[in-house]
Amino acid sequence: MRTLYRILLLFSLLPAVAAAQSADDELVRIKELIPDIVLDVKYATTDNFTHQKLYTIGDAMLARGAVRQLQLVQDSLRKMGLGLKIYDGYRPRAIQFLMWEIVPDPTYVADPNTGSNHNRGAAVDLSLVDRATGKELAMPTPFDWFGPEAGHGWLLGLSAEQVANRTLLKTMMEHVGGFASYDSEWWHYTHNPSLANPLLDFQMK
Protein backbone atom coordinates (compact mmCIF):
# COMPACT_ATOMS: atom_id res chain seq x y z
CA MET A 1 0.00 0.00 0.00
CA ARG A 2 2.74 2.35 0.98
CA THR A 3 4.49 1.89 -2.38
CA LEU A 4 1.26 2.49 -4.26
CA TYR A 5 0.70 5.66 -2.25
CA ARG A 6 4.19 6.85 -3.14
CA ILE A 7 3.61 6.19 -6.83
CA LEU A 8 0.31 8.05 -6.74
CA LEU A 9 1.97 10.93 -4.92
CA LEU A 10 4.75 11.01 -7.50
CA PHE A 11 2.24 11.19 -10.36
CA SER A 12 0.32 13.95 -8.66
CA LEU A 13 3.55 15.99 -8.38
CA LEU A 14 4.78 15.44 -11.95
CA PRO A 15 2.61 18.05 -13.73
CA ALA A 16 3.75 20.74 -11.27
CA VAL A 17 7.42 19.91 -11.89
CA ALA A 18 6.92 20.00 -15.67
CA ALA A 19 5.15 23.38 -15.43
CA ALA A 20 7.97 24.84 -13.33
CA GLN A 21 10.53 23.74 -15.92
CA SER A 22 8.66 25.28 -18.84
CA ALA A 23 8.22 28.51 -16.85
CA ASP A 24 12.00 28.72 -16.41
CA ASP A 25 12.42 28.69 -20.22
CA GLU A 26 9.89 31.45 -20.73
CA LEU A 27 11.34 34.88 -21.54
CA VAL A 28 10.36 37.59 -19.08
CA ARG A 29 11.14 41.28 -18.62
CA ILE A 30 14.00 41.57 -16.12
CA LYS A 31 12.33 44.61 -14.48
CA GLU A 32 9.23 42.53 -13.79
CA LEU A 33 11.10 40.38 -11.26
CA ILE A 34 13.75 42.93 -10.22
CA PRO A 35 12.05 46.35 -10.18
CA ASP A 36 15.11 48.22 -8.84
CA ILE A 37 17.53 46.99 -11.52
CA VAL A 38 18.98 49.73 -13.75
CA LEU A 39 18.45 49.36 -17.52
CA ASP A 40 20.81 51.00 -20.00
CA VAL A 41 20.02 49.08 -23.17
CA LYS A 42 22.66 50.36 -25.58
CA TYR A 43 21.16 48.75 -28.70
CA ALA A 44 17.96 50.77 -28.20
CA THR A 45 20.11 53.90 -28.73
CA THR A 46 22.74 54.96 -31.28
CA ASP A 47 25.39 54.66 -28.51
CA ASN A 48 26.68 51.25 -29.63
CA PHE A 49 29.27 49.90 -32.05
CA THR A 50 26.82 49.88 -34.99
CA HIS A 51 25.83 53.56 -34.36
CA GLN A 52 22.29 52.45 -35.21
CA LYS A 53 19.20 52.06 -33.08
CA LEU A 54 18.67 48.30 -33.33
CA TYR A 55 15.84 47.79 -30.80
CA THR A 56 12.50 49.57 -30.87
CA ILE A 57 12.32 49.77 -27.04
CA GLY A 58 14.89 50.08 -24.26
CA ASP A 59 13.82 46.98 -22.39
CA ALA A 60 15.63 43.74 -21.54
CA MET A 61 14.30 40.19 -21.34
CA LEU A 62 15.88 36.91 -20.23
CA ALA A 63 14.77 33.35 -19.50
CA ARG A 64 12.91 33.33 -16.19
CA GLY A 65 15.44 30.92 -14.67
CA ALA A 66 18.25 33.37 -15.46
CA VAL A 67 16.32 36.32 -14.00
CA ARG A 68 15.76 34.38 -10.78
CA GLN A 69 19.52 33.92 -10.47
CA LEU A 70 20.11 37.61 -11.24
CA GLN A 71 17.68 38.40 -8.44
CA LEU A 72 19.99 36.64 -5.97
CA VAL A 73 22.94 38.72 -7.19
CA GLN A 74 20.93 41.95 -6.90
CA ASP A 75 19.79 41.00 -3.37
CA SER A 76 23.42 40.57 -2.27
CA LEU A 77 24.62 43.75 -4.00
CA ARG A 78 21.82 45.81 -2.45
CA LYS A 79 23.23 45.07 1.01
CA MET A 80 26.52 46.59 -0.17
CA GLY A 81 24.85 49.75 -1.51
CA LEU A 82 25.34 48.52 -5.08
CA GLY A 83 23.18 47.19 -7.89
CA LEU A 84 23.24 45.75 -11.40
CA LYS A 85 22.96 47.72 -14.62
CA ILE A 86 21.82 45.83 -17.72
CA TYR A 87 23.25 46.66 -21.16
CA ASP A 88 21.60 43.78 -23.03
CA GLY A 89 19.72 40.52 -22.49
CA TYR A 90 17.65 38.67 -25.07
CA ARG A 91 18.58 39.74 -28.61
CA PRO A 92 16.51 38.85 -31.72
CA ARG A 93 18.45 36.68 -34.17
CA ALA A 94 17.85 39.14 -37.04
CA ILE A 95 19.85 41.71 -35.03
CA GLN A 96 22.64 39.12 -34.66
CA PHE A 97 22.92 38.94 -38.48
CA LEU A 98 23.14 42.74 -38.64
CA MET A 99 25.91 42.86 -36.01
CA TRP A 100 27.84 40.09 -37.76
CA GLU A 101 27.84 42.10 -41.02
CA ILE A 102 29.54 44.96 -39.16
CA VAL A 103 31.96 42.90 -36.97
CA PRO A 104 32.49 39.40 -38.46
CA ASP A 105 34.86 38.41 -35.62
CA PRO A 106 33.65 35.47 -33.49
CA THR A 107 35.63 36.68 -30.46
CA TYR A 108 33.31 39.68 -30.14
CA VAL A 109 30.14 38.87 -32.12
CA ALA A 110 28.64 35.37 -32.25
CA ASP A 111 28.17 33.99 -35.78
CA PRO A 112 24.40 34.28 -36.42
CA ASN A 113 24.43 30.96 -38.31
CA THR A 114 25.18 29.13 -35.06
CA GLY A 115 23.51 31.86 -33.01
CA SER A 116 24.39 33.80 -29.87
CA ASN A 117 23.38 32.78 -26.35
CA HIS A 118 21.72 36.21 -26.27
CA ASN A 119 19.31 34.85 -28.93
CA ARG A 120 18.27 32.16 -26.40
CA GLY A 121 17.68 34.62 -23.56
CA ALA A 122 20.55 32.85 -21.78
CA ALA A 123 23.22 35.60 -21.85
CA VAL A 124 23.29 38.99 -20.20
CA ASP A 125 25.62 41.99 -20.54
CA LEU A 126 25.86 44.02 -17.35
CA SER A 127 27.85 46.21 -14.98
CA LEU A 128 27.66 47.56 -11.43
CA VAL A 129 26.15 50.83 -10.19
CA ASP A 130 26.35 52.75 -6.92
CA ARG A 131 22.77 52.83 -5.61
CA ALA A 132 23.19 56.24 -3.92
CA THR A 133 24.45 58.10 -6.99
CA GLY A 134 23.12 55.83 -9.76
CA LYS A 135 26.59 56.05 -11.30
CA GLU A 136 28.33 53.11 -12.91
CA LEU A 137 31.39 51.81 -11.07
CA ALA A 138 34.74 52.22 -12.84
CA MET A 139 35.38 49.23 -15.11
CA PRO A 140 38.39 48.45 -17.33
CA THR A 141 36.67 49.48 -20.61
CA PRO A 142 33.32 50.72 -21.87
CA PHE A 143 30.73 48.08 -22.93
CA ASP A 144 31.42 46.44 -26.33
CA TRP A 145 35.10 47.36 -26.36
CA PHE A 146 36.53 45.19 -29.13
CA GLY A 147 40.05 44.68 -27.82
CA PRO A 148 42.08 42.62 -25.34
CA GLU A 149 41.55 45.29 -22.65
CA ALA A 150 37.97 43.93 -22.27
CA GLY A 151 39.26 40.51 -21.17
CA HIS A 152 39.21 39.29 -17.58
CA GLY A 153 42.96 38.74 -17.55
CA TRP A 154 43.88 42.29 -18.64
CA LEU A 155 45.80 44.37 -16.06
CA LEU A 156 48.01 46.78 -18.03
CA GLY A 157 47.13 50.42 -17.37
CA LEU A 158 44.21 49.60 -15.07
CA SER A 159 43.68 51.17 -11.66
CA ALA A 160 43.28 48.97 -8.58
CA GLU A 161 39.65 50.17 -8.44
CA GLN A 162 38.88 49.02 -12.01
CA VAL A 163 40.35 45.60 -11.32
CA ALA A 164 38.50 45.29 -7.99
CA ASN A 165 35.14 46.23 -9.57
CA ARG A 166 35.59 43.74 -12.41
CA THR A 167 36.48 41.05 -9.85
CA LEU A 168 33.51 41.93 -7.64
CA LEU A 169 31.07 41.59 -10.58
CA LYS A 170 32.64 38.26 -11.58
CA THR A 171 32.60 36.89 -8.04
CA MET A 172 28.96 37.84 -7.49
CA MET A 173 27.79 36.53 -10.86
CA GLU A 174 29.65 33.23 -10.55
CA HIS A 175 29.33 32.42 -6.87
CA VAL A 176 25.99 34.00 -5.96
CA GLY A 177 24.22 33.76 -9.34
CA GLY A 178 25.84 30.61 -10.71
CA PHE A 179 26.51 32.32 -14.07
CA ALA A 180 29.50 31.54 -16.29
CA SER A 181 31.88 34.36 -17.22
CA TYR A 182 33.42 34.90 -20.67
CA ASP A 183 37.19 35.41 -20.83
CA SER A 184 37.13 38.06 -23.59
CA GLU A 185 34.37 40.33 -22.22
CA TRP A 186 34.08 41.42 -18.56
CA TRP A 187 30.37 42.35 -19.04
CA HIS A 188 29.10 39.08 -20.60
CA TYR A 189 27.64 36.25 -18.46
CA THR A 190 25.80 33.06 -19.38
CA HIS A 191 23.12 31.14 -17.48
CA ASN A 192 24.04 27.62 -18.55
CA PRO A 193 20.69 25.90 -17.76
CA SER A 194 19.01 28.28 -20.27
CA LEU A 195 21.33 27.21 -23.12
CA ALA A 196 18.79 24.50 -24.02
CA ASN A 197 16.40 27.26 -25.15
CA PRO A 198 15.93 27.66 -28.92
CA LEU A 199 17.32 30.59 -30.93
CA LEU A 200 14.52 33.18 -30.98
CA ASP A 201 13.70 36.01 -33.33
CA PHE A 202 10.87 38.17 -32.03
CA GLN A 203 11.15 41.92 -31.52
CA MET A 204 10.46 43.25 -28.02
CA LYS A 205 7.44 45.53 -27.84
Ligand SMILES: [Zn+2]
Ligand atom coordinates in the same frame (compact mmCIF):
# COMPACT_ATOMS: atom_id res chain seq x y z
ZN1 LIG B 1 26.98 39.56 -24.37
